[in-house]
Amino acid sequence: MTTRRELVGGLSRICGDANVLWRPEDLLVYEFDGTIERSAPYAVVFPANTEEVAEVVRLCNALGVAITPRGAGTGLSGGSVPARRGVVIATARMRRILEIDPANRIAVVEPGLPNIQLSEAAAVHGLFYAPDPSSQKACTIGGNVAENAGGPHCLALGVTTNHVLGLEVVTAAGDITWLGGHVADTPGYDLRGAFIGSEGTLGIATKVVVRLLPLPASIVTLLAIFDTIEQASHTVSSIIAAGMIPAAMEMMDRTTLQAAEAGLQCGYPPDAGAVLLVELDGIADVVEPQATSARAACMENGAKEVRVARDAATRELLWKGRKGAIGSLGRIAPNYYILDGVVPRSKLVEVMARVGEVSERYGLPIANVFHAGDGNLHPCIAFDEREPGATKRVLEAGAEIMRACVDAGGSLSGEHGIGFEKQQFMPWLYSETDLDNMGRLRGVFGNSGGFNPCKLLPGGTGCGEMAHNDAAIRAAGPDAFV
Amino acid sequence: MASKHSNWPNPAEAPALDDLAKCVHCGLCVNSCPTYAVTGLEVESPRGRIYLARAVEEGRIELTAAVQGHWDLCLQCRACEAVCPSGVPYGRIMEHARAQLDTAASTGRGGRRLRKFLLRRVLARPRILAAAVTPVRWLANSPLRGIGRRTRLLRLGPALARGEAQLPRHIGKPLRAGDSLPAVLGASETAVLFTGCVMGEVFGDVHRATARVLARQGVAAIASAGQGCCGALHAHAGDLAFARELARRNIDALAGTAPAPIVVNSAGCGAAMKEYGDILSGDTAYAARAREFAARVRDFTEYAAALAEQPAASFPARVTYQDPCHLAHAQRIREQPRNLLRTIDGCDLVETPGADLCCGAAGLYSLVQPAMSAELRSRKASQFRDAAPDVIVTANPGCQLQYEAAVREAGITARVMHIAELLDEAQSAAADSS
Ligand SMILES: Cc1cc2nc3c(=O)[nH]c(=O)nc-3n(C[C@H](O)[C@H](O)[C@H](O)COP(=O)(O)OP(=O)(O)OC[C@H]3O[C@@H](n4cnc5c(N)ncnc54)[C@H](O)[C@@H]3O)c2cc1C
Ligand code: SF4
Numbered sequence: 001m002t003t004r005r006e007l008v009g010g011l012s013r014i015c016g017d018a019n020v021l022w023r024p025e026d027l028l029v030y031e032f033d034g035t036i037e038r039s040a041p042y043a044v045v046f047p048a049n050t051e052e053v054a055e056v057v058r059l060c061n062a063l064g065v066a067i068t069p070r071g072a073g074t075g076l077s078g079g080s081v082p083a084r085r086g087v088v089i090a091t092a093r094m095r096r097i098l099e100i101d102p103a104n105r106i107a108v109v110e111p112g113l114p115n116i117q118l119s120e121a122a123a124v125h126g127l128f129y130a131p132d133p134s135s136q137k138a139c140t141i142g143g144n145v146a147e148n149a150g151g152p153h154c155l156a157l158g159v160t161t162n163h164v165l166g167l168e169v170v171t172a173a174g175d176i177t178w179l180g181g182h183v184a185d186t187p188g189y190d191l192r193g194a195f196i197g198s199e200g201t202l203g204i205a206t207k208v209v210v211r212l213l214p215l216p217a218s219i220v221t222l223l224a225i226f227d228t229i230e231q232a233s234h235t236v237s238s239i240i241a242a243g244m245i246p247a248a249m250e251m252m253d254r255t256t257l258q259a260a261e262a263g264l265q266c267g268y269p270p271d272a273g274a275v276l277l278v279e280l281d282g283i284a285d286v287v288e289p290q291a292t293s294a295r296a297a298c299m300e301n302g303a304k305e306v307r308v309a310r311d312a313a314t315r316e317l318l319w320k321g322r323k324g325a326i327g328s329l330g331r332i333a334p335n336y337y338i339l340d341g342v343v344p345r346s347k348l349v350e351v352m353a354r355v356g357e358v359s360e361r362y363g364l365p366i367a368n369v370f371h372a373g374d375g376n377l378h379p380c381i382a383f384d385e386r387e388p389g390a391t392k393r394v395l396e397a398g399a400e401i402m403r404a405c406v407d408a409g410g411s412l413s414g415e416h417g418i419g420f421e422k423q424q425f426m427p428w429l430y431s432e433t434d435l436d437n438m439g440r441l442r443g444v445f446g447n448s449g450g451f452n453p454c455k456l457l458p459g460g461t462g463c464g465e466m467a468h469n470d471a472a473i474r475a476a477g478p479d480a481f482v
Numbered sequence: 483m484a485s486k487h488s489n490w491p492n493p494a495e496a497p498a499l500d501d502l503a504k505c506v507h508c509g510l511c512v513n514s515c516p517t518y519a520v521t522g523l524e525v526e527s528p529r530g531r532i533y534l535a536r537a538v539e540e541g542r543i544e545l546t547a548a549v550q551g552h553w554d555l556c557l558q559c560r561a562c563e564a565v566c567p568s569g570v571p572y573g574r575i576m577e578h579a580r581a582q583l584d585t586a587a588s589t590g591r592g593g594r595r596l597r598k599f600l601l602r603r604v605l606a607r608p609r610i611l612a613a614a615v616t617p618v619r620w621l622a623n624s625p626l627r628g629i630g631r632r633t634r635l636l637r638l639g640p641a642l643a644r645g646e647a648q649l650p651r652h653i654g655k656p657l658r659a660g661d662s663l664p665a666v667l668g669a670s671e672t673a674v675l676f677t678g679c680v681m682g683e684v685f686g687d688v689h690r691a692t693a694r695v696l697a698r699q700g701v702a703a704i705a706s707a708g709q710g711c712c713g714a715l716h717a718h719a720g721d722l723a724f725a726r727e728l729a730r731r732n733i734d735a736l737a738g739t740a741p742a743p744i745v746v747n748s749a750g751c752g753a754a755m756k757e758y759g760d761i762l763s764g765d766t767a768y769a770a771r772a773r774e775f776a777a778r779v780r781d782f783t784e785y786a787a788a789l790a791e792q793p794a795a796s797f798p799a800r801v802t803y804q805d806p807c808h809l810a811h812a813q814r815i816r817e818q819p820r821n822l823l824r825t826i827d828g829c830d831l832v833e834t835p836g837a838d839l840c841c842g843a844a845g846l847y848s849l850v851q852p853a854m855s856a857e858l859r860s861r862k863a864s865q866f867r868d869a870a871p872d873v874i875v876t877a878n879p880g881c882q883l884q885y886e887a888a889v890r891e892a893g894i895t896a897r898v899m900h901i902a903e904l905l906d907e908a909q910s911a912a913a914d915s916s
């Protein structure tokens with residue numbers, strides 16, 4: 001049995017007193033991520049390098065204390081919430097760019113680096129890092145790796161796994177190992193691929209080798225305004241049918257537009273029913289004719305107006321509403337619960353109707369944002385957690401929507417991960433054997449249940465409903481057992 | 483209003499739950515926050531500070547010394563507010579959070595009392611302030627200062643050295659409320675020049691430059707009598723009652739000048755005065771008048787850029803503009819100052835990374851949080867070393883002093899100017915050569 005005092009003492013010996021948080025008030029702000037799950041750790045530790053991470057992991061394993069990795073805490077599936085308390089290992093002090101190699105178009109970075117800072121540094125060399133989650137100002141490369149994050153520009157270019165060549169990892173067992181390398185296609189099993197998207201359940205990425213791409217010579221962005229979601233959806237199909245793969249195709253519904261307009265003043269007309277953003281990039285000779293036909297597709301499907309941007313400033317204006325859309329939902333209600341379903345593009349309109357029906361039945365406003373090109377929808381249920389029973393109803397409504405996505409032949413997560421909240425839905429998609437095999441992969445990395453417990457796969461011990469553990473926070477002194 | 487389970491020591495001035503609840507902890511603001519950028523700690527981020535306030539409000543935690551420490555380290559720069567898509571009124575939340583610290587049985591209580599006393603009894607009293615600034619002016623302009631620096635006498639006390647570093651290079655003649663400004667022949671408009679407290683005592687030169695620039699644009703500036711300290715520093719420190727009192731005094735003093743615009747050349751004062759309607763919203767006698775007053779307030783750059791008359795100006799130099807927080811983040815004014823500079827002949831405007839990141843001056847912050855303030859100043863210093871500007875220009879007096887210190891730290895020779903001074907020099911240079 002270990003007391004908190006001993007645990008904190010051990011962590012401090014590895015990382016220094018200043019790099020361990022243990023006061024209840026300080027721990028409180030590590031009880032959440034971007035979603036509604038909550039549970040505070042016993043301690044948060046900020047290692048400076050790979051060796052310190054490995055030592056911390058070994059210490060926690062020796063003491064039998066659960067570990068949860070954390071990047072910027074923008075996750076939308078409760079991934080960095082320490083479900084069984086224990087220790088949070090935060091990567092905030094590991095945020096350097098170790099190397100940019102413009103000749104080979106790669107960069108080596110530490111996991112705590114905010115996504116946007118990589119793109120800013122690469123831009124100096126005429127390069128960029130493709131995965132651009134809407135949270136890119138804040139979220140970290142390590143968190144992106146763990147969630148296999150996507151972004152508006154992943155339609156043509158692919159998600160995180162398509163842009164990470166190799167990883168240095170401290171495994172759940174506390175070993176330091178490399179997965180993949182500095183070039184694509186390393187021989188042997190693709191453990192790099194298995195690690196990306198593993199939601200922090202196999203280990204902690206401590207160095208990431210990413211692929212950089214040359215900035216496109218020419219970019220044209222179109223913003224089309226429609227009366228209905230149907231019109232916008234049909235436009236998406238027409239554009240794809242015409243043989244184009246735009247860099248991005250993003251859609252927002254009326255509720256979202258109104259919130260974004262209130263919060264960000266993007267100049268959307270008040271009566272717009274849907275907005276579609278289409279971005280085309282490449283060499284000008286290809287992009288310009290594509291822009292013309294994309295514009296025509298919008299008009300044919302009933303667009304009221306199509307705005308076009310060719311320079312960075314105007315483009316940013318067109319994107320502003322989309323990038324800030326989710327955050328601005330705070331204007332509708334104090335809380336939102338964001339879902340992340342995938343449906344075949346052809347079923348989009350049908351699933352949207354189910355979402356509308358759920359919204360009405362539960363009396364909960366639902367705003368919808370989509371990565372329309374790849375059928376990834378983000379219904380956001382707005383609510384106020386202060387109303388008794390609200391959170392429970394929201395979770396029920398969310399489950400119904402997820403079920404609708406799976407029934408339509410889709411999936412449970414496009415990019416936000418399964419995390420805590422969706423693990424119980426995994427049997428909708430996978431057989432027991434499928435799940436067992438995935439579970440065995442954890443063992444390979446040395447995770448016997450204490451490394452980011454209660455995430456991704458159903459079951460696990462002590463994974464009841466997470467609750468505000470206030471009483472526990474207050475009552476337990478430094479001599480309480482962990 | 484605080485809920486009945488809340489742990490606020492001063493419930494009447496508690497942050498509003500509706501304001502706190504707007505934060506959906508999405509985290510989009512954290513990297514815009516200077517203290518998070520430096521520490522990497524969620525507790526030193528806007529999201530963390532709001533979450534702690536919410537926890538106190540909900541009675542989950544006490545307002546402990548640790549919580550206060552996290553709030554105290556906040557610069558109140560409002561960079562977080564400007565990027566928050568959810569519209570969280572962070573500035574207002576933090577003012578009310580600070581209002582709790584006065585009452586809380588807390589660490590640093592003596593310091594807080596002293597600060598409150600100085601803010602109330604010195605800053606807000608023109609005659610006492612004038613008397614206090616006189617020896618400082620003498621010291622700043624005296625040869626003793628150079629000797630002190632050369633002989634390292636100042637190294638004797640870090641507090642002494644810090645104080646010296648905060649002094650302007652030269653303090654000109656004051657310009658106070660009621661002082662007369664040169665008449666402008668054929669003026670098309672009259673504007674009230676807001677004289678402020680320290681601004682008028684220490685930066686009289688900037689006021690006179692502002693008036694000259696406005697005169698060339700056809701506007702007669704008047705330094706109306708009776709106006710005084712805007713109350714921004716009081717509100718930031720949580721002395722909301724007194725901030726409201728100062729707001730009422732200014733509203734009364736300038737009532738007779740309506741509807742003339744009130745032009746402010748200190749970003750912090752302008753931001754506070756644009757929010758008079760907000761801080762007096764609960765005062766039935768003043769709420770409507772406060773809103774009318776606020777609607778008249780213009781930052782100098784905002785006002786000057788919108789005037790039809792744009793005189794010729796020439797200023798051949800490499801110039802970098804650094805956004806004052808309360809101009810860029812609180813008033814959302816970024817383009818107007820840059821546009822004014824772009825129209826000047828020969829003025830080569832260079833942007834530095836993080837131009838809108840707080841310099842660490844932040845009102846009294848440099849005195850109460852010297853370590854964080856120095857770290858932020860050093861970051862500016864290294865940007866200046868890289869960009870090698872001839873002139874660093876800003877639009878807030880506190881920032882100017884911090885940039886003087888950053889220039890010394892960088893070991894470069896750039897001049898630090900208020901944008902009104904630069905425009906004044908540039909316009910008079912163009913007039914001389916034509
Ligand atoms: C407003 C908003 C918009 C968003 N938009 C998008 C979007 O467009 N696309 C998208 O994909 N996501 C989006 N997200 C979700 C979120 O930003 C991503 O999942 C992101 O990758 C999380 O990064 P983080 O650094 O915040 O990680 P955290 O939230 O801290 O952690 C996420 C998971 O990663 C694990 N982890 C963190 N660091 C490491 C590491 N070094 N090694 C191993 N595991 C680690 C954690 O244990 C956790 O399971 C959005 C979120 C918000 C709030
Ligand atoms: S203050 Fe705004 S940007 Fe920051 S976490 Fe809260 S809602 Fe998000």
Ligand code: SF4
Pocket residue numbers: 514515516517518526527528531555556557558559560561562563572
């Ligand atoms: S006001 Fe400035 S220092 Fe304070 S939380 Fe916001 S960004 Fe950070």
